[in-house]
Amino acid sequence: MxxxxxxxxxxxxxxxxxxxxxxxxxxxxxxxxxAGVSRLPPITNPLLLLSAMQLARKIRRKEVTSVEVVQAYIDRIQEVNPLINAMVKDRFSSALQEAAQVDKLIEEETGGEDVLEDRLPLLGVPITVKEAFALQGMPNSTGLLTRRDLVSGVDAPSVALLKRAGAIPLGVTNCSELCMWLESHNHLYGITNNPYDLDRIAGGSSGGEGSILGAGSSVIGIGSDIGGSIRIPCFFNGIFGHKPSVGIVSNDGQYPPASGQQMGFLCTGPMCRYAEDLIPMLNIMGGPSTHKLSLSADVxxxxxxxxxxxxxxxxxxxxxxxxxxxxxxxxxxxxxxxxxxxxxxxxxxxxxxxxxxxxxxxxxxxxxxxxxPTTFAELMSEGGKKVWPTWELFKWFLGFSSHTLAAIGLALVELFQSxxxxxxxxxxxxxxxxxxxxxxxxxxxxxxxxxxxxxxxxxxxxxxxxxxxxxxxxxxxxxxxxxxxxxxxxxxxx
Incomplete structure (x- = not known):
């Protein structure tokens, strides 16, 4: 037309x-x-060039230890995260302890590789999680300064299912303030950079996941999407992701929760560096609802x-x-x-x-x-005083606002929405x-x-x-x- x-x-x-x-x-x-650096150092450890499924297979077969794999990813994160600002809180010490327990379990397993594959398909494989999801012992602020001291006591269901399958979380990654913008930037953690060009955005709201996967610092991760928050970071960072049909993967345990008609559009889904990991991840994350997708059917x-x-x-x-x-x-x-x-x-x-x-x-x-639905201004007020968008914009120009311009703009748009x-x-x-x-x-x-x-x-x-x-x-x-x-x-x- x-x-x-x-x-x-x-x-x-x-x-x-x-x-x-x-x-x-x-x-x-x-x-x-x-610091004036234009690109990331190249990947040198061959373990970082394998898919999650390949890593899990090698770990089960004792061709490599989970400790070696986890340490390889920790080393890569420590090398590049100062440049991309994708991971905002790590749990490296706990991850290495859990990897050692995995290696001990494999040594003691008498049922063979097939038993481990069926029961723990991601055994020993590292994973990263969008900070908007609850991961036990990790922050769950979604970039909101008033939630900066909030620490999750439990895991979100999607996180729990992947951990139950043997995955080992390395930490949580950055997102846009309250997950409603396509640049991952907030006043709590700062701006996340694109691993292919540090002057460009990594996307949002799951931009930290997109960046860390694109940088070869993670192999699989968890994101959420209501208007492109998985798909845009995957496109910008050269990785793979999927926004499932509504009702397949639980949205519980993430902040902010959807409300009103939004509940029919918010989805939790997999993000990964290699395409072959998409279906196995979705198969795990969907839990009892996975059968609706016929993922094992030949096409x-x-x-x-x-x-x-x-x-x-x-x-x-x-x-x-x-x-x-x-x-x-x-x-x-x-x-x-x-x-x-x-x-x-x-x-x-x-x-x-x-x-x-x-x-x-x-x-x-x-x-x-x-x-x-809950208004964006109401979400911005979580744990603090009521936010008045026009006053917040004035404060932003003076450098005193605790909110990003994108968040303030979204709240202002709502004022004129019929x-x-x-x-x-x-x-x-x-x-x-x-x-x-x-x-x-x-x-x-x-x-x-x-x-x-x-x-x-x-x-x-x-x-x-x-x-x-x-x-x-x-x-x-x-x-x-x-x-x-x-x-x-x-x-x-x-």
């Missing part, structure tokens, strides 16, 4: 205003520190139907997709067609143009109980759901960008705040799959 002349003018005007604001913002914004890719959607149709609120990303998607299409002998159909879906409006509407609606959804946007959302359900069915795969740009420079998302909607708009798709169990259909975001 072609843009109108007014929409093109609005887009140009918005970008001009944003860049003028950016010039002023540079005077006030905190800058990441990496013949030649019998799947593939669709390519290169962009959202040209929303004036969202940046155009970079030419290099369009070219990358064309290369994926070319590879699929050559390798599988299939034809990938290219589509433009007009409703994607309203993706931000759809996401914003759904996030502000009350839940099934009729209760409205409690009555636009009938037009609701119509677009319903139309989009119906079209995608009919298009994908049970055997469809949609290729779609994760973001219109590669990882932006630090703080740039403040001036392109709607670009996250490339992942935000796919929450309605997840709702379809969860409610109707059409679990083969999926969106592959590139």
């Amino acid at each position: 072609a843009l109108t002349r007014f929409e093109r003018f609005l887009g140009r005007l918005l970008r001009a205003v944003m860049w003028m604001l950016f010039a002023a913002f540079k005077l006030f914004a905190p800058q990441p520190r990496h 013949d890719l030649k019998k799947m139907r593939f669709f390519s959607v290169p962009h959202n149709g040209g929303s004036p609120l969202v940046s155009p997709v970079d030419a290099q990303l369009l070219q990358a998607q064309r290369m994926v299409v070319k590879h699929l067609e050559a390798d599988l002998g299939i034809k990938v159909q290219e589509l433009i879906i007009p409703q994607f143009k309203y993706s931000f409006q759809i996401w914003g509407t759904m996030m502000s609606l009350p839940g099934k109980d009729g209760k409205p 409690s009555h959804p636009s009938p037009f946007i609701v119509q677009q959302k319903d139309s989009l759901q119906q079209e995608l359900e009919e298009l994908l069915g049970t055997d469809g795969v949609l290729l779609y960008p994760s973001h219109p740009h590669i990882a932006p420079k630090h703080h740039h998302p403040i001036f392109t705040p709607f670009n996250f909607s490339y992942t935000g708009e796919h929450n309605p798709i997840e709702e379809i799959k969860a409610n109707r169990h059409r679990l083969k259909a999926t969106t592959l975001q590139l």
Whole structure:
């Protein structure tokens, strides 16, 4: 659908205003520190180049000890974390003790490797956890200064299941303040850097996980996603992640909890350095709900139907997709067609143009109980005085606010948000759901960008705040799959 002349003018005007604001913002914004170093030291330990499944196999077979693996990752974290600021609290001493217990268990096991694999598939493998999740003995502040002294007494269910499978947590990783922004930055832990370019963001809200995995300092991790918080960091850091269908992995034990209609979109999911670890992790994290996904079923890719959607149709609120990303998607299409002998159909879906409006509407609606969602300002007030967004913005300009500009901005936006959804946007959302359900069915795969740009420079998302909607708009798709169990259909975001 072609843009109108007014929409093109609005887009140009918005970008001009944003860049003028950016010039002023540079005077006030905190800058990441990496001592002038432009890139990370290379990985030298071969253990860091193996997947979690390969490491678990080697540990079970006594080809390497869990202590050696855990120590290798500790060494790498100590080497690169001063540059990327991804891990915010470690438990290295406890992890080494647990690894020694694993090695002792393997020495004493008489049932053989198969018994260990069945009972403890991740035995001895290190893992990292987003700080928003409860990990016993670790902070659970979600970057909020008023929660800085909070220490978890128990594990979140997803964490407990992975530990029960034998994984050994190394520590917790950074996130955006209250998990609602695509740059992992808060006034408690600071800014997380991208391991491939320290001047760029690692994404959010699970950016600490994305960065530490991308740096080769972790092999598997836990993230959460309500509008792209797993998918965006995976895209920016060159790793793998999955936002499962709603209701598969428990969301309990993370802060902030979802409320209102948001409960239908928040998902906990796996993040990993190697693709082969995705299914085993999801199989463990899903616990008793895993059977809904048929993860062990064989899938013949030649019998799947593939669709390519290169962009959202040209929303004036969202940046155009970079030419290099369009070219990358064309290369994926070319590879699929050559390798599988299939034809990938290219589509433009007009409703994607309203993706931000759809996401914003759904996030502000009350839940099934009729209760409205908790406001962002209320979350910012956790454990302290009530937050007034306009006063907080004034304090920020003077350098006295305990909150990031992104968090303050989100609270300000809520002040102008209508409690009555636009009938037009609701119509677009319903139309989009119906079209995608009919298009994908049970055997469809949609290729779609994760973001219109590669990882932006630090703080740039403040001036392109709607670009996250490339992942935000796919929450309605997840709702379809969860409610109707059409679990083969999926969106592959590139």
